Amino acid sequence: MTVLPETVEGIRREVCALHAELVRWGLVTWTSGNISARVPGADLLVIKPSGVLYEDLTPESMVVTDLDGTVVDGVHAPSSDTDAHAYVYRAMPHVNGVVHTHSPYATAWAARGEAIPCAITAMADEFGADIPVGPFALIGGDDIGKGIVATLSGHRSPAVLMRSHGVFTIGASAKSAVKAAVMCEDVARTVHLARVHGPVEPLAREHVDALYDRYQNVYGQQAARDAKEGGHS
Numbered sequence: 755m756t757v758l759p760e761t762v763e764g765i766r767r768e769v770c771a772l773h774a775e776l777v778r779w780g781l782v783t784w785t786s787g788n789i790s791a792r793v794p795g796a797d798l799l800v801i802k803p804s805g806v807l808y809e810d811l812t813p814e815s816m817v818v819t820d821l822d823g824t825v826v827d828g829v830h831a832p833s834s835d836t837d838a839h840a841y842v843y844r845a846m847p848h849v850n851g852v853v854h855t856h857s858p859y860a861t862a863w864a865a866r867g868e869a870i871p872c873a874i875t876a877m878a879d880e881f882g883a884d885i886p887v888g889p890f891a892l893i894g895g896d897d898i899g900k901g902i903v904a905t906l907s908g909h910r911s912p913a914v915l916m917r918s919h920g921v922f923t924i925g926a927s928a929k930s931a932v933k934a935a936v937m938c939e940d941v942a943r944t945v946h947l948a949r950v951h952g953p954v955e956p957l958a959r960e961h962v963d964a965l966y967d968r969y970q971n972v973y974g975q976q977a978a979r980d981a982k983e984g985g986h987s
């Protein structure tokens with residue numbers, strides 16, 4: 755399938771704009787974190803350039819790579835996590851967006867190597883389970899990607915806490931991966947605050963299942979659910 759230049763331009767704009775959401779929700783500091791999106795119908799992804807300040811990001815500065823992480827188009831070096839994102843797209847065909855942050859509460863759980871227990875309804879809604887911990891892996895190469903895929907395959911959670919590193923989320927679209935990163939930080943903070951005051955009881959499995967099913971299949975507007983299934987925002 756031939757990829758129209760307008761398609762890539764649109765994804766450059768979308769990926770660039772979504773980075774502003776990471777700043778808006780307080781999930782990143784200085785140049786940490788990154789977002790990518792798969793280019794539909796092509797073995798390509800669009801990702802943030804490495805080490806460029808968020809306020810300096812433009813659609814033109816986004817980098818297009820193949821699914822081995824080799825730059826196809828762009829004037830900047832791609833994100834240090836490009837190989838990790840590319841590995842996820844190769845291994846998980848249903849994933850069209852990947853996000854990485856060092857959001858502070860969630861990364862504190864990652865630093866302890868502790869899964870966030872599914873203890874509140876908002877967490878059952880979005881994650882349908884505990885948010886799991888993935889293995890420690892050095893940055894660069896396939897190891898982070900392998901850890902993400904091994905941890906999230908067959909798991910309801912679209913978020914993984916990579917040990918001693920930070921959050922990686924996946925989604926049917928880049929926007930849904932961003933939403934998972936926002937919600938991950940939100941529940942990481944709430945469950946942490948609850949634990950300051952005493953033990954936290956996980957929800958019963960049947961309640962998690964019921965909440966997850968309602969939120970995924972009934973909550974909100976049908977049009978939004980259709981768009982999510984179709985891999986759009």
Ligand SMILES: O=C(CO)[C@@H](O)[C@H](O)COP(=O)(O)O
Pocket residue numbers: 785786787788802803804805806832833834835854855893
């Ligand atoms: O933690 C890491 C590396 O895994 C990143 O979040 C960096 O902090 C940002 O890297 P670039 O995307 O700018 O290369």
